[in-house]
Amino acid sequence: MPSTIRIKDIHEYFGRFSEHIDGKVLNKDGQQQVQLAPSFGVGTITRIPIREGMEIIISDMKLEQDLKLNFQGSYHLFELNYCLDGDIYCSWDGKDHHTGNQNGNVCYLENMKLYMEKKGGIRTRTLEIRLSPDELMRYVNGTTDQHVMEKLLLQYKGRIGSYANSPLIQKCVLELFYCTEWGAMKRLYAESKAMELIALIGHEGEKASGELSISLSADDIKKLQEARNRVMSFIEQPLSIRELAKHVGINEYKLKKGFRELFGLTIFELVRTERMKKALDLMENEGFNVGETAIELGYSNMSNFTLAFRKQYGLNPGQYIAQLNRRPKL
Secondary structure (H helix, E strand, O other): OOOEEEEOOOHHHHHHHHHHHOEEEEEEEOOOEEOOOOOOEEEEEEEEEEOEEEEEEEEEEEOOOOOEEEEOOOOEEEEEEEEEEEEEEEOOOOOOEEEEEOOOEEEEEEOOOEEEEEEOOOOEEEEEEEEOHHHHHHOHHHHHHHHHHHHHHHHHEEEEOOOOOHHHHHHHHHHHHHHHHHHHHHHHHHHHHHHHHHHHHHHHHHHHHOOOOOOHHHHHHHHHHHHHHHHHOOOOOOOOHHHHHHHHOOOOOHHHHHHHHHHHHOOOHHHHHHHHHHHHHHHHHHHOOOOHHHHHOOOOOOHHHHHHHHHHHHOOOOHHHHHHOOOOOO
């Protein structure tokens, strides 16, 4: 039976969640961090309070088992989040939403009643930027900005929606996730990165809205899902578009256009994303250096690996390793 957490204010979330996982809260230089109790798993959740009505939550943990919770909140919440790793399911008002690796969401919920599941046994790294709608409108400067913000709120009111990903968005997420500043400087840096992320997502949304869509039947969607499964099975030696189209029984045009329409990225981008996710894992968890990682992933040319990594994350693999080494701990 899922536990229920009741929250009356945007800033109660961290405290109530910390109580539920029986974690020990540490305070340092204006931020808070809770370590999971061994019975729940290993890892930390960090809260960076920006000001009244705005905070940032960074989670890096591995749960012992699936975590199932009901949230009841008597307040309005605008949230932008990004999942670097993990498997998260949410349902509310008869709707549901699944979040996986390298996936970001936006939501605007009022007096929410939300059910959430976080998968156990796997690493979960998430970034959450939480604001009250009034706080979001503080950044309005003139009628044009007001229109953009109001459109953003209206677009996601009462729902959780995915946003288009990009190297700039991923770079911004990583810079915020591995920020090495402390105290007031960290709050200033985190706020600037949070607003940069909101601006980037708004920009990607405007671009996506201007693109032509393609009509997909239920059979098309089934074939495209099969195509995605095949792509995931041949990440190290990717199939050509022609081979993939032949395998699933769909023409090449519909495969390319429909794949992007359904999954939000091209087949090439999916292959690159999965290979680069493997690169992150090797460097961060296995201790591989840049050269070893490139060889493990089948790159005979180091510059090709560096270019692919930079296109995916907006920084070179050496810079990523340097960020990992500089990351402070409470």
